[in-house]
Amino acid sequence: MKVPKRVLLIFLLISAVRTSSSAQPGWFWQNPLPQGNSLYACAALDSMTVVAVGSGGAVIRTSDGGETWTLLSSGTRDDLFGVSFVNRDIGTAVGGGPNNSTIVRTTDGGQTWRRQPTGLFWNLFGVSFVDANIGAAVGHNGTVLRTVNGGETWTRQTTPTGNALLGVSFVDANVGTAVGTYGTILRTTNGGETWTAQSSGTAEALWAVSFVDANVGTAVGGTFSGAILHTTNGGENWTVQVSGTPYWYLGVSFVDANIGTVVGTYVGTGVSRAMILRTVDGGATWTPQPSGTAGGLVAVSFVDANVGTAVGGPAMVRTIDGGATWTPQSSAATTNSLVAVSFVDANVGTAVGWNGAIVRTTDGGATWTLQTSGTSQSLSGVSFVDANTGMAVGGDLGTGMILRTTDAGATWTVQTSGTTRRLFAVSFVDVDTGTAVGEVGTILPTTDGGATWTAQSSGTIADLHGVSFVDADTGTAVGEGGTILRTSNGGGLWRPQTAGTQAPLFAVSFVDGYTGTAVGHYGTILRTLNGGATWTFQSSGTSRLLYGVSFADANTGTAVGWTGTILHTMDGGATWTLQPSGTANDLRGVFFADANTGTAVGDYGTILRTTTGGQ
Numbered sequence: 001m002k003v004p005k006r007v008l009l010i011f012l013l014i015s016a017v018r019t020s021s022s023a024q025p026g027w028f029w030q031n032p033l034p035q036g037n038s039l040y041a042c043a044a045l046d047s048m049t050v051v052a053v054g055s056g057g058a059v060i061r062t063s064d065g066g067e068t069w070t071l072l073s074s075g076t077r078d079d080l081f082g083v084s085f086v087n088r089d090i091g092t093a094v095g096g097g098p099n100n101s102t103i104v105r106t107t108d109g110g111q112t113w114r115r116q117p118t119g120l121f122w123n124l125f126g127v128s129f130v131d132a133n134i135g136a137a138v139g140h141n142g143t144v145l146r147t148v149n150g151g152e153t154w155t156r157q158t159t160p161t162g163n164a165l166l167g168v169s170f171v172d173a174n175v176g177t178a179v180g181t182y183g184t185i186l187r188t189t190n191g192g193e194t195w196t197a198q199s200s201g202t203a204e205a206l207w208a209v210s211f212v213d214a215n216v217g218t219a220v221g222g223t224f225s226g227a228i229l230h231t232t233n234g235g236e237n238w239t240v241q242v243s244g245t246p247y248w249y250l251g252v253s254f255v256d257a258n259i260g261t262v263v264g265t266y267v268g269t270g271v272s273r274a275m276i277l278r279t280v281d282g283g284a285t286w287t288p289q290p291s292g293t294a295g296g297l298v299a300v301s302f303v304d305a306n307v308g309t310a311v312g313g314p315a316m317v318r319t320i321d322g323g324a325t326w327t328p329q330s331s332a333a334t335t336n337s338l339v340a341v342s343f344v345d346a347n348v349g350t351a352v353g354w355n356g357a358i359v360r361t362t363d364g365g366a367t368w369t370l371q372t373s374g375t376s377q378s379l380s381g382v383s384f385v386d387a388n389t390g391m392a393v394g395g396d397l398g399t400g401m402i403l404r405t406t407d408a409g410a411t412w413t414v415q416t417s418g419t420t421r422r423l424f425a426v427s428f429v430d431v432d433t434g435t436a437v438g439e440v441g442t443i444l445p446t447t448d449g450g451a452t453w454t455a456q457s458s459g460t461i462a463d464l465h466g467v468s469f470v471d472a473d474t475g476t477a478v479g480e481g482g483t484i485l486r487t488s489n490g491g492g493l494w495r496p497q498t499a500g501t502q503a504p505l506f507a508v509s510f511v512d513g514y515t516g517t518a519v520g521h522y523g524t525i526l527r528t529l530n531g532g533a534t535w536t537f538q539s540s541g542t543s544r545l546l547y548g549v550s551f552a553d554a555n556t557g558t559a560v561g562w563t564g565t566i567l568h569t570m571d572g573g574a575t576w577t578l579q580p581s582g583t584a585n586d587l588r589g590v591f592f593a594d595a596n597t598g599t600a601v602g603d604y605g606t607i608l609r610t611t612t613g614g615q
Contacts, residue, residue, distance in 0.1 A: 013329065015143060027600070027614055028579050030365040031607035032314045032332035034069040035060060038604075039311035039581050042091075043085045044301040050309045051110055052299075052316065053080035055092045056564060056584025061110050066309070066329040067319050072110045077563075077584060078102040082126040082167075092151060094137045096123030102138060103127075105151050116151040122369065126167040126178070126208075134173045136192060137193075138165035138394050144178060147193045157192040167219075175214045177235060179206035187235050198235045201551075202227050202243070208299070209254045210260065220262050222248030222453065228262060230283045238383075241283045251299035253308065258282045261323060263310045265296025273425045276310065277302075278323045292317045292326035295335075314604065333359045333368040338601035340425070340548075340589040342384045342509070346597045350409060351607065352379035352392045360409050362387075365599060371409045377401045381425040383434060386490045391450060393423035393436045400438060401427075404450045415450045419611040425477075429467040435491060437464035437477045445491045456491045466507040466518070474513045476532060478505035484518065486532045497532040507559075509551045518558045518575060519546035527573045538573040548600070552592040558614065560587035560600045579614040 004314045021587040037058035046049050048065045052058075074080065078097040079380040086090035089109045097101045101120040110213035118124070129135035137145045137154070142161040147156040159165075165186045172175035178186045181182045181562070183200040199208065200219070206229040211217035218231045219238070226249045228242035234388035247264045254260035259280050266273035274291035291297065293315045302308035304471045306322045309329075336357035343349035356373040373379070377396045384390035388408045395401035400419035403412040417423065428434030429561040435445045441458035458464065460481040469475035477485045482499035499505070503521040508515035518526045523540040525551040538548070544562040551557035559567045564581040581587065594599035600608045 001195065018560060025612050025615060027579065027608045029071070029607070030599075030609045031359070031368050031605050032330055032335065035071055036314045036332075036585060036604055036606045038313050039298070039316065040081045040095075040313045041083045041092065041299045042080070042301045042309050042316075043083050044303045044309050045085050045088050047303055047307045047320075049088055050301070051083060051085060051091060052309075053083045053095075053310050054311075056582075057095075058583075059110055059113070062329075063133045064315065065320075069329070071582065072113075074104050074113045075115060076102055076104060076113075079123075079584070080104070081123065083250070084127045084129045084136070084515065086129050086132055090132050090150075091237075092127055092129055092135060092137075094124035094127045094139070095425050096139070098613050103137060103145075103151060103154065116154065117144065118154055120145075120156075125165065128168045128170045128176065130170050130172055133346060134170075134191075134378065136168055136170060136176060136178075138168045138178045138180070138211045140164045142180075144168075144186075144192055144195065147421050147481070149170060157195065159186055159195045160197050161186065166206065166267065169209045169211045169217065171211050171214055171479050175211075175234075177209055177211055177217060177219075179209045179219045179221070181205045181223075183221075185235060185238065198238065200229060200238050201240060202229065204384060207248070207250045210251045210254045211355065212254050212257055215365055216254075216257045216282070217253050218254060218260060218262075220249035220252045220264070220269070222250070222264065227470065228277075228283065228286070232282075235339065242277075242286060249275070249277075250312075251304045251310065253300045255302050255305055259305045260324075261302060261310075262286070263291075263297035263300045265298075265312065265313070269521075274312065276323060276326065276536045289323040290326060292328050323569060327535060332605050333370045333388045335605040337603040338589065338605060338607065339378075339380050341384045341591045341599050342390065342601065343591050343593045344384050344387055346593045348384075348387045348391060349591065349599060350382055350384055350392075351599075351601045352382045352394070353601070353605075354378045357605075358392065358409060358412065359607075365607060368607060371412070373412050374414065375401060375403070379403070381423065382600045383426045383428040385428050385431055389431045389449075391426050391428055391436075393426045393438070395422040395438075397422070400442070402436065402445075402450060402453065413519075415453070417444060417453055418455065419444065424463070424465045425467045427467045427475065429469050429472055433490075435467055435469060435477075437467045437473060437479070441479075443485075443491060443494065447490075458485060458494050458496065459496065460485065466505065468508045468510045468516065474509060474531075475516075476508050476516060478508045478518045478520070480504045482520075484526075484532060484535065486509075498536065499526060499535055500537065501526070506545070506547050507549045509557065511548045511551050511554055513550075515554045515572075517549055517551060517557060517559075519549045521545050523561075525549075525559065525567075525573060525576065538576065540567055540576050542567065547586070547588040548590040550590045550592045550600075553597045556592075556595040556613070558592060558598055558600075559588045560602070562586050564602075566600065570613075581608060583608070
């Protein structure tokens with residue numbers, strides 16, 4: 001059973017936290033807060049200090065019990081699935097990318113991290129250190145790595161399994177237990193020189209394990225249903241304490257032989273729901289606790305019987321009373337994926353996305369407010385011409401959805417589109433005049449603010465994903481198969497242009513009637529200086545799909561795409577520079593109000609902001 005990061009992504013939840021949106025260099029999070037990367041592991045170092053790690057190399061730390069969180073640079077974009085600290089300063093995180101394993105180490109509490117060589121080409125999922133020098137990491141293919149010098153060198157150990165190992169717990173330099181898929185449990189009493197398979201009595205994947213001494217331990221998991229296993233004799237016998245539930249149990253933390261907490265997620269159809277269970281009698285009885293979050297939880301760490309933190313998706317919850325109450329330490333206007341964004345100036349903007357999500361800001365994104373769209377259908381495009389007047393388009397299969405507001409989104413009214421085709425993008429030049437594009441070459445213009453929409457002949461059956469009008473007459477649409485269409489008479493006639501590529505194009509941005517840029521699959525960037533009479537390929541430096549592009553002027557522009565990709569140019573695309581985005585979430589839309597002030601939106605409610613041109 002392969003266990004890559006996508007398995008864990010189902011545990012994303014409604015979340016994020018307190019963080020200032022004041023001017024700062026580069027790109028910074030506005031939603032969720034304090035950040036929106038999926039968190040896969042956490043380590044509570046003392047009653048006030050917690051470090052959590054996650055997707056895209058995310059590392060986040062609090063030293064004041066979660067009142068504030070600091071985003072730290074791990075030095076890697078690889079996902080981090082496990083973390084182990086031996087004190088407030090010294091810690092190790094493990095993970096990996098598509099074709100590699102990753103180990104990073106800090107000796108200053110996470111302020112700086114140094115990558116350590118592994119020699120492996122697959123992910124690591126768990127790590128356990130007993131002191132500053134001695135530790136073990138586990139991962140795919142029955143992998144166990146051991147270090148006795150703080151990770152300066154890691155040695156692969158021989159294990160009796162090829163199953164993925166997902167969690168590991170050492171109680172001293174010699175005694176440790178690893179768990180994994182298909183109910184795998186391995187035990188060593190000699191520091192891993194030999195590992196012996198133990199009978200778990202289950203075929204469920206075991207995701208995590210916690211031992212408090214050489215004898216007493218708990219393993220948790222779930223593949224088809226949830227399972228909690230317990231041993232009091234070092235794993236010679238494992239007793240099933242909980243089984244057959246609709247929850248996967250993904251994280252476990254015991255502070256002594258009796259007191260422990262398990263977290264997980266409901267895996268029923270169409271919903272993600274957190275589960276927290278608590279025991280004070282070594283698991284003889286488990287009591288559900290209110291989680292304080294609507295989504296799933298992946299990991300938990302307690303420092304004593306009362307104080308603990310659990311994480312999952314971008315969410316974090318904390319307790320100081322043994323779980324009687326859990327308090328969210330994250331917040332979000334929405335965690336629905338956001339697909340498009342439109343600003344009328346540096347402060348006033350609207351983003352739209354899945355499940356009818358519409359969020360709005362009037363303070364440059366310092367706060368985002370969820371608006372009532374009146375629909376659960378996905379929205380893919382948005383265009384505002386002033387602070388009050390805007391359009392959103394989208395639709396699910398068999399529906400072309402158009403919404404209009406004239407009161408800054410306080411109310412959104414459904415308009416009759418006259419099509420059953422999904423609409424992907426919209427561009428308005430004034431309160432009356434705009435065009436929407438969508439499936440199978442659909443082009444719909446309006447000249448009366450959407451009171452009527454009239455289909456135009458596009459001459460293509462290719463899906464159209466992007467559209468940009470610079471005035472009532474002059475516009476360009478792009479789409480599948482390298483399709484580029486141009487009109488100079490408000491859509492009375494659309495003429496095909498030669499793109500020179502069959503790559504799907506997903507977005508286009510014109511700053512005047514002549515100067516425009518289109519982006520798409522395989523890192524494709526096309527540029528025209530003559531209204532599309534000719535399009536020239538530009539070197540993007542990436543093969544990642546690009547979903548969105550926005551130019552503030554003829555020279556300054558930004559493109560966004562897969563896995564948090566942000567590319568920036570200040571010379572009209574002659575050179576494109578990759579900027580750190582701080583996320584591995586796909587970015588699907590971008591809008592710049594001026595050369596410095598921009599907003600990017602994407603999956604799981606991601607909203608990023610820059611006031612320095614991303615620099």
